[in-house]
Amino acid sequence: MMQHVLGLLIRPDKEWRQIRGEGLSSGHPYLTHTLLLAAIPAVSAFIGTTQVGWRPVSGAPVLLTPSSAAGLSLLSYLALLLGVAAVGAFVHWMARTYDATPTLAQCIAFATYTATPLFIGGLAALYPHLWLGLLTLIAAVSYTVVLLYVGSPTFMDIAPDEGFLFSSSVLAVGLVVLVAIMAVAVTLWGLGWGLGLGPMPAG
Secondary structure, eight states, rough: HHHHHHHHOOHHHHHHHHHHHHHOOTEEEEOOOOOOOTTTHHHHHHIIIIOOOOOOOOOOOEOOHHEEEEOOOOOOOOOOOOOOHHEEOOOHHHHHHHOOOOOOOHHHHHHHHHHHHHHHHHHGGGOOBHHHHHHHHHHHHHHHHHHHHHHHHHTTTTOOOHHHHHHHHHHHHHHHHHHHHHHHHHHHHHHHHHHHHHHEEOO
């Protein structure tokens, strides 16, 4: 798994061909890659909000209690898993339009590998600061788009011009899902401060 993570970040074209050549089957890539990588943002957010404290643009940092942070991290983790599954399901549906025949598990794996920069970017939550999070998100989304456009023709075994159209469709849906996940995350973590789930000043 880790060799694919590093490969996609360093040499995406070659790595996509290798992933395709492995002939992904069953749910193994989803269980190993998605479940572990999706935990990076959730665990990082838990550590950052309980040990470092959320740092707004101005004002003192604020900490969450471990109990409230754990619940919010779990819900955020589940939202990430559902988001990847939703994009994978759309990829599976779209593939039939292009006469491609990947399985649903392969499509979920494709969505997972494409979202690798977003998962890795979750490490920024170790130091929860507005501008750091925003800049990291922009960089992660940008490279995710690169992986999508580079990987679609290879992974789906379709022509490059069809791959461009395919990638554009997936990108549109992926952005909608990303915005939805961000909205859920902001709402959930906002509850930690707004509804008395346990925020306390950092000491």
